[in-house]
Amino acid sequence: MSTYGPREWHPDERPLFPGSPSTPAHSTERRIAYFCVGSLVTVTAGLGNALVSANLFNLQGPLGAYFTEINWLPTAYVMTNASMNLLLVKFRQQFGLRAFTEFFMALYALLTVAHLFVGGLGSAIAVRAAHGIAGAAMSTLGLFYTLQAFDRPNRFRGIIASLGVAQLPLPIAYVFSSDLLRFGEWRGLYLFELGITVVAMACVFALKLPPGDRIKAFRPMDFLTFALFAPGVALLAVTLTFGRLLWWRDTAWIGVALAASIVLIVASFYVEHTRRNPLLNLRWMANGSICRLALGLVLVRIVLAEQSIGAVGMMRALGLNNDQLTTLFTVILLATVLGLIVAAATTNIQHLLAPQGIGLAIMSLGAFIASFANSLTRPEEMYLSQGMLGFGGAMFLGPLVVSLIGRVIAEPANLVSFAVLFSATQNMGSLVGSSLLGTFQVWREKYHSSILVEHLSALDPQVAARIARGGAAFGRALADPAGRAHQGLAALSAATAREANILAYNDVFLLIAAIAALHAAWVFGRAAWEKYVEPPALPAPIPQPDTRPEQVTD
Incomplete structure (x- = not known):
């Protein structure tokens, strides 16, 4: 050989x-x-x-x-x-x-x-x-x-x-x-x-x-594409991460990083578009069906970000840490294993949309159940909702990727394009999910906080009593009545902030439920269209790839 x-x-x-x-x-x-x-x-x-x-x-x-x-x-x-x-x-x-x-x-x-x-x-x-x-x-x-x-x-x-x-x-x-x-x-x-x-x-x-x-x-031109694409993706990752943490309009360098990432990625696409034998097949990636599959991969990463941004974020807002979350994530682990077993055992290669729709519906229901949380919610109350998200994620992702890989097998030259598309949607999709949900949570927290504070007045007897009870906890340490009142007001402010955060996390869960439900509706609609309006052709046998050496030209 x-x-x-x-x-x-x-x-x-x-x-x-x-x-x-x-x-x-x-x-x-x-x-x-x-x-x-x-x-x-x-x-x-x-x-x-x-x-x-x-x-x-x-x-x-x-x-x-x-x-x-x-x-x-x-x-x-x-x-x-x-x-x-x-x-x-x-x-x-x-x-x-x-x-x-x-x-x-x-x-x-x-x-x-x-x-x-x-x-x-x-x-x-x-x-x-x-x-x-x-x-x-x-x-x-x-x-x-x-x-x-x-x-x-x-x-x-x-x-x-x-x-x-x-x-x-x-x-x-x-x-x-x-x-x-x-x-x-x-x-x-x-x-x-x-x-x-x-x-x-x-x-x-x-x-x-x-x-x-x-x-x-x-x-040789592969390395030019990589030299443009890799730093562009890196800068985009930085923007998505720190835009939420440092806030989008408050830090100038985040805007500069975003602009530079767009220029670099577009430049890499231009290089690939003009090559005779491109590393990335942009025409294949821009195909409508491929774009829909890529969007599905991004959306599922956004939905699954609920576990790290939503559930974990809310538990930490309530004062819990990883020690108290061990059993919750054990449940998620077992549910995910069960989901992958069910998906691998029941999926039919000719009906890949059904498990996707079922998985999305389960994730939507799980997120909706989680949206009824309050300040007394503890990990035990989230076993069902988070287990459903883990199970549904395993049910959805595999069949979706199988449908995408089938298109690659038919066109082996697009293997690099598929690998980059899948890796980018999984990595960047997770960052988009964290950034989107984190930004939405902050925005809703400010909204709920303004509503709660608007109804707090020291002239209200219940508010005054709450401030007094909060200050009484410091009676042994503070003899000054004004100091105790200040501490009572601080305790009330902390409780208000906590309640506003919980309400904001409930809004995050509802947003995730809506995204998953709309995606599930689209998947089921697509399945009905293919079954009753435009029946798909039977899958062709897997072609044998052409393994002849390629001509090294650009």
Whole structure:
């Protein structure tokens, strides 16, 4: 076999794309092993960022950072992770799966070790950015391993299962991270991740992926596109994160970053539009059906942001921390596992819209149930609503991506475009969700606060009695009546702010319920249209990809 070029494959073993593994028949025991390794690698890929995202408040002290500064850690990860598939797909195609696997597994382990030697915020941000690069490779590797566990007719179920497993790291982080922080603060989190990474690396080296084809993939202009697109996406991620935290119109550099990101991304698209063999197929990405699928991916990330922005934010507004949320996220974890099992077992490749609509309807109902919270609500009252969101998310995401991958299999040249589209919608969709919901919550909190304060008057006997009771709590420490009255007024103000926040979070839950309900209505409407008005053609058999070396021209 030549350095670059196809090899002869049995029809049932042929890789779907250059750079992907072949698919030989495996024994049942080996399929189970591939599934277990794939799940372990997938969880490992997302766990590092999940541990940071779940513990931003707790990491401020060890790293000596304010809250706005500590948000650079998850943002740095997204800044690099969202655009790396521009190069990683072609890296696999040109250098082969073995080099890809061994290099990025070793890199991920080294970067996890580097976290143990972080001494301040600056070095932590640098390590998190590098982790985003390796994490993008690990996510793909986990998918490849999981797919080996399924035969060709059921391979779409492997995609659903892998995407469901990819949703598990965040609830896992909430379940275990409190004990890890008590063990060793920042280093406790990454000692845990290092252990899992070492186990995953040992499993990957012991159970290798089947070989695939290699082709000469890189072209010189690819690197120009990446040099424009990657910083553009990075600046957009910074804008989405800090626009909400520093407020959109109060900080000049946020506007500058947004303008620069638009210029860079548009410039990268222009370069791709003028190439004979583009890295990104903009015409394919601008297709109406692809745009609808991409919008669906973004919307589901917005809805799932409810768990981190809505549920967790409200619990923290009520004075709870991660220790009190362990059982809640255990419920979410179990519900998500149940959702991916149901989706993988019941989804029909010819009817992919049904599980999407059902998943969205369940998420809408869960968010609506959560909207009845009050200041006495505790995690126990949110088990049902948050469990429904986890279950519905697993039901929705897999079938949606399967429908998108089907279009890529039919046109293998669009593999890079698909990888970038999926990565960008997942990463940037999460930031859009956090930014949108966080901004909406602040806006509604100000509204509710103004309404509540408007009805508070010291001339009202009930208000006066409330101030007096609040001040009486300080009677032993303050002999001055005026001082006690001041403390009573401060206690009343804090209670008013808390109630305004709870009302605002209820509005956030209602917004999420409305988004999911409208999306579900559209999906069911689309399914009815295809069934009764415009029946779709039966799926064509999976074509065999053309693995002939491409001409290196631009």
